[in-house]
Amino acid sequence: MRHSLLTGSLILASLTLIGCDFVDPSEWGNSDRYKQDFSSTHKLAAGGRIVLEGFNGSVEITGWDKDEVEVAGTKSASREEVLSAMQVDVTADPGMVRIRARRPDERNCNCGVRFALKVPRKVVLEDITTSNGSLRLESVTGSARMHSSNGSVHVWGVEGDINIQTSNGSMDVDKFKGSADLKTSNGRVKASGIDGAFSARTSNGSIDADVDSLDTGKPVVLSSSNGSINLALARWNNNEVRATTSNSSINLRLPPGVAAEVRAVTSNGNISTDFELTTTQLSKTRVSGRIGGGGALLDLTTSNGNIRLMKR
16 A cells, blocks of 8 residues: 555656756856846936836946946846846937836846946936845936945945935945935945035944035934944034934044034943033933034934044
């Protein structure tokens, strides 16, 4: 009886395998097995708009001295038939270029598209989205809204208002002028050469910002968890500073001539200052008072970390 059941099971297994495609295990998870490059050029007036929708790949955008957009990149997939089914659609007129990477119908295609764009230096990046890939933006003037996941962000030599989000990736910004709003998770934020306005949010990562100058009255908003916040201001333009983290320190370096209200709160940490402070509340973990004659609010909050107000 046991022999009959085993025989029947083997027959059933053999019948089940008939008609199934054999998949080489070496092909599993290799989304770069098959690749295909693409490239096209499209006229776009200076100040024109660009919309890009990608997936599973990086996006790099660089400004150049031409009134046209060069759309280049690479499609990749684990199987040749999937690669053939992937399409990159571009529609363009002198005022706008729309780029879309179309997924194949297969739900888990194990495929993706990498983009490298050259664009007029003056441009509006209306909506740039991808997933599981990095974002890079260089040498452009104009607003930009960009979004990715599981990828880093690099911004260099940009002027304009930018709103950039990612997850599980670091963010680096250098030589920037305008208003920057940055958001990530599980990654650090590092910024230098900032001129204009700046805010950054992350989790499980530090924020390090070196600001040359802020627009008068514009607040600086920095938020993290489980990561330190280090902010240095080269000039004082009566800017409110709101810095919040947990389980780490806050270090604020300020220039001479500061006049501000101070509210600093921590738990299981110390608060120290290099400035002469007229206090209305003073304890080891809570300080309220004024530097100079008072002015914009420095609102600093952490837990299990120190808070330091230092002179540059």
